[in-house]
Amino acid sequence: MISLSRIKRVFTVGDEEVNALRDVDLDIDTGEYVSIMGPSGSGKSTLLNMIGLLDRPDSGTYLLEGEDMTRLDDSQQAALRRHKIGFIFQFFHLVPRMSAAENIELPMMLAGMAVAERKKRVEEAVEAFGLTDRARHRPDQLSGGQRQRVAIARATIMQPHILLADEPTGNLDRVSGNEVIDILESLNRQQITLIMVTHDPELGRRARRQIHMVDGRIESDRCPSINEKGPAEQPRE
Amino acid sequence: MKITDIIRFAVRASVGYPTRTLLMLLAMAIGVGSVVVLSTLGDGARNYVISQFSSLGTNLLIVLPGRSETVGGPPPLLGITPRDLTLEDATALLRSSYIRYVAPITLGAAPVSRAGLEREVTILGSTPHLFQVRQLEMAGGRFLPEGDASRASAVCVLGYKIKQELFGSTPALGETVRIGDWRFRVIGILAKKGQSIGMDMGDIVIIPVASAQALFNSASLFRIMIEAVDRDAIARAKDTVVKIIRARHDGEDDVTVISQDAVLATFDRIFTTLTLTVTGIGAISIAVAGILIMNVMLIAVSQRRAEVGLLKAIGARNGQIIALFLAESAILSILGAALGLLVAAAGTWGIERAFPEFPLTMPLWSLVAGVVVSLVTGLVFGVLPAMRAARLDPVLSLSRR
Numbered sequence: 001m002i003s004l005s006r007i008k009r010v011f012t013v014g015d016e017e018v019n020a021l022r023d024v025d026l027d028i029d030t031g032e033y034v035s036i037m038g039p040s041g042s043g044k045s046t047l048l049n050m051i052g053l054l055d056r057p058d059s060g061t062y063l064l065e066g067e068d069m070t071r072l073d074d075s076q077q078a079a080l081r082r083h084k085i086g087f088i089f090q091f092f093h094l095v096p097r098m099s100a101a102e103n104i105e106l107p108m109m110l111a112g113m114a115v116a117e118r119k120k121r122v123e124e125a126v127e128a129f130g131l132t133d134r135a136r137h138r139p140d141q142l143s144g145g146q147r148q149r150v151a152i153a154r155a156t157i158m159q160p161h162i163l164l165a166d167e168p169t170g171n172l173d174r175v176s177g178n179e180v181i182d183i184l185e186s187l188n189r190q191q192i193t194l195i196m197v198t199h200d201p202e203l204g205r206r207a208r209r210q211i212h213m214v215d216g217r218i219e220s221d222r223c224p225s226i227n228e229k230g231p232a233e234q235p236r237e
Numbered sequence: 238m239k240i241t242d243i244i245r246f247a248v249r250a251s252v253g254y255p256t257r258t259l260l261m262l263l264a265m266a267i268g269v270g271s272v273v274v275l276s277t278l279g280d281g282a283r284n285y286v287i288s289q290f291s292s293l294g295t296n297l298l299i300v301l302p303g304r305s306e307t308v309g310g311p312p313p314l315l316g317i318t319p320r321d322l323t324l325e326d327a328t329a330l331l332r333s334s335y336i337r338y339v340a341p342i343t344l345g346a347a348p349v350s351r352a353g354l355e356r357e358v359t360i361l362g363s364t365p366h367l368f369q370v371r372q373l374e375m376a377g378g379r380f381l382p383e384g385d386a387s388r389a390s391a392v393c394v395l396g397y398k399i400k401q402e403l404f405g406s407t408p409a410l411g412e413t414v415r416i417g418d419w420r421f422r423v424i425g426i427l428a429k430k431g432q433s434i435g436m437d438m439g440d441i442v443i444i445p446v447a448s449a450q451a452l453f454n455s456a457s458l459f460r461i462m463i464e465a466v467d468r469d470a471i472a473r474a475k476d477t478v479v480k481i482i483r484a485r486h487d488g489e490d491d492v493t494v495i496s497q498d499a500v501l502a503t504f505d506r507i508f509t510t511l512t513l514t515v516t517g518i519g520a521i522s523i524a525v526a527g528i529l530i531m532n533v534m535l536i537a538v539s540q541r542r543a544e545v546g547l548l549k550a551i552g553a554r555n556g557q558i559i560a561l562f563l564a565e566s567a568i569l570s571i572l573g574a575a576l577g578l579l580v581a582a583a584g585t586w587g588i589e590r591a592f593p594e595f596p597l598t599m600p601l602w603s604l605v606a607g608v609v610v611s612l613v614t615g616l617v618f619g620v621l622p623a624m625r626a627a628r629l630d631p632v633l634s635l636s637r638r
């Protein structure tokens with residue numbers, strides 16, 4: 001489904017060139033659960049943004065469902081982001097002046113969906129994510145966990161194929177963090193491809209497939225559960 | 238994206254930042270308000286002056302002694318003092334078939350008294366034709382009697398106000414008043430007709446022209462007012478007047494004939510220019526408001542970088558982001574313009590209260606122009622911030638770098 005080959009991304013800061021991604025090859029199938037880990041600055045977010053079409057590679061090819069993404073123009077990419085990809089961020093990125101329900105509705109508004117259908121879907125999502133009595137609240141009236149649940153509802157309201165989460169628990173305490181992960185994993189069980197960047201090794205180990213990045217390269221890419229050893233016994237590299 | 242959604246999003250964004258929104262509304266309201274008020278005042282001044290001139294009479298020509306038109310050519314070597322206009326000149330003009338009425342006018346001031354009350358009053362000497370030429374109305378009695386204009390007679394017609402001052406509510410007809418050293422019998426009272434350009438017809442005493450000349454001891458006329466037979470005859474009447482006077486003044490063109498139409502056209506031109514000028518000055522304030530809108534929107538875009546990044550991440554096209562931000566500045570401009578119209582209406586109402594004689598109507602074009610200009614300004618100055626928003630890099634906007 002996702003197929004990256006020899007993806008390069010170079011940032012120029014002043015006179016210096018920073019290689020955020022160096023010749024990354026990566027294939028991810030539909031319904032996979034992938035965690036991406038690695039030290040700060042190793043290119044995890046850059047890789048995620050690349051997959052999510054928020055960034056373009058300097059070289060290399062990216063096929064999404066067999067289609068070459070590097071050849072699409074901005075508005076075609078926007079359409080794919082709208083329909084196939086859902087983003088979840090560390091800092092939630094809810095629009096502060098809008099209620100939870102309105103934030104969830106936003107992608108459907110951009111898609112020009114009929115108001116009745118929007119209302120229906122928002123209602124369902126609010127219920128499914130346990131936000132029924134919080135739907136009219138603004139983000140600053142919600143707890144971190146509730147905010148992230150609103151963000152997940154927004155990311156999934158268009159029924160995307162891929163869910164990209166960049167440190168979704170980075171701003172949450174352990175309890176609400178686990179709640180959020182449970183939600184994401186249950187979405188993954190419904191065949192959404194879940195790709196999650198995390199600094200938390202424990203969370204990372206919950207994924208069936210674990211990718212470790214160092215300095216813009218994929219250093220290891222393993223599916224420990226397929227091995228005989230359990231996840232906890234995996235040696236760190 | 239639906240248009241109603243765009244509008245709702247923009248309105249919510251405006252309401253979300255009330256200080257900024259109020260500031261922009263205020264700037265736009267002042268701009269539009271000043272355009273409308275200034276053009277209303279300009280238009281009002283024009284209407285006022287024109288109505289004042291029209292109330293002088295219709296198809297009017299005015300003959301003034303002295304040549305004031307400049308037609309080029311070498312100036313006369315010797316200073317020629319123009320000949321005075323005389324009563325005979327005026328009578329001669331009646332021969333023209335283009336002319337219906339001729340009213341010679343002598344003007345001066347003299348003390349008018351009755352029963353111990355005395356005041357300096359403007360005395361106007363003329364003939365019965367003045368009644369038609371100036372479209373006067375009588376409150377009582379009659380106007381100056383017909384007859385030989387060169388014969389003095391001791392009768393007078395009082396203006397409304399001077400009658401009130403000298404007689405109060407007691408009848409004045411048939412009574413006598415003293416003007417200078419002479420006694421005049423009151424034969425008529427003018428109706429209260431209000432102000433007419435340069436002369437308050439209420440505060441005046443009209444006597445036969447020959448009496449006035451005797452009173453002021455002068456044979457010359459202040460001016461001659463003429464009414465042409467109709468509108469089409471004005472030009473020919475003017476030529477005839479020049480010709481007749483030239484013949485009587487040894488071939489010298491030493492009078493100036495002004496037609497009311499020409500004066501009106503000149504005033505119309507002057508005041509239209511004036512109105513446009515002040516309106517233009519007002520329009521500058523709209524432009525200033527536009528620049529303010531641009532600045533505030535630029536600040537808004539950088540404040541809402543994360544929001545723009547998010548919109549992109551959830552699939553907004555660049556065009557949609559431009560539409561959202563443009564809608565915001567357009568809505569603020571329209572609301573500002575609406576507020577400006579209210580301000581203008583209040584201002585006009587206030588001015589009307591303060592100067593009731595001054596007729597004010599908001600010209601429709603200024604309303605339309607005010608709203609259109611503000612909308613265009615909002616859009617034009619909104620483009621740059623909206624483009625900047627659309628060009629933001631979503632990754633950078635979303636990261637807290």
Ligand SMILES: Nc1ncnc2c1ncn2[C@@H]1O[C@H](COP(=O)(O)OP(=O)(O)OP(=O)(O)O)[C@@H](O)[C@H]1O
Pocket residue numbers: 011012013018019020038039040041042043044045046047633
């Ligand atoms: N827009 C940018 N301009 C310049 N340098 C950038 C930009 N984005 C990323 N980088 C650099 O690219 C490298 C990879 O960045 P990236 O954000 O992908 O790291 P990360 O693995 O997500 O780190 P973290 O765990 O701290 O989020 C870093 O060295 C970073 O400084």
Ligand SMILES: [Mg+2]
Pocket residue numbers: 044045046166
């Ligand atoms: Mg990162």
